[in-house]
Amino acid sequence: AQSVTQPDIHITVSEGASLELRCNYSYGATPYLFWYVQSPGQGLQLLLKYFSGDTLVQGIKGFEAEFKRSQSSFNLRKPSVHWSDAAEYFCAVNTGFQKLVFGTGTRLLVSP
């Protein structure tokens, strides 16, 4: 069955430091890949998505992600974290047609 793994439940980074959130997926074909962010008490907002082509994709708020087929990974990065980036981040895979499978999320804490 298709699955998405986000191995880090919590990550704490200092403001201004770089960030990498890990995402691995299990799927036979090339999937559609997404990163969403959820602020406390809010819905989910799309940060970026990968469908095909360039494996490095740029998103909103200065985020980027790189699709690595050989590693079945789609890690999210940001060169300099801001306090407002504190939120929960979800990686998701579209396994075809309608079903979007989510990882369990990584909560990002930003320290001063």
Next chain:
Amino acid sequence: NAGVTQTPKFQVLKTGQSMTLQCAQDMNHEYMSWYRQDPGMGLRLIHYSVGAGITDQGEVPNGYNVSRSTTEDFPLRLLSAAPSQTSVYFCASRLRPSDTQYFGPGTRLTVL
């Protein structure tokens, strides 16, 4: 555009009660979904619809019913609420499977 709207925002039910969570979108999206979000489990798909009159089960459909009589509306019915259905429920919609999925603000449901 209001996007995806959900009502109510909060609800408390007693075990055995029934209720309907409302979801509407004004973007003329064919694809709509219901997810539940529980701590440490990410978002799990309950039911989805690929157009008016067409619905199907997701990962965790038991205890829930849906219908899609119009393109705009996709209500979720709890037939006999159980404490295990305490969760945050999100409705989402998109135009095509490969498109960005837009989420509503969520309904926080507590079943006592």
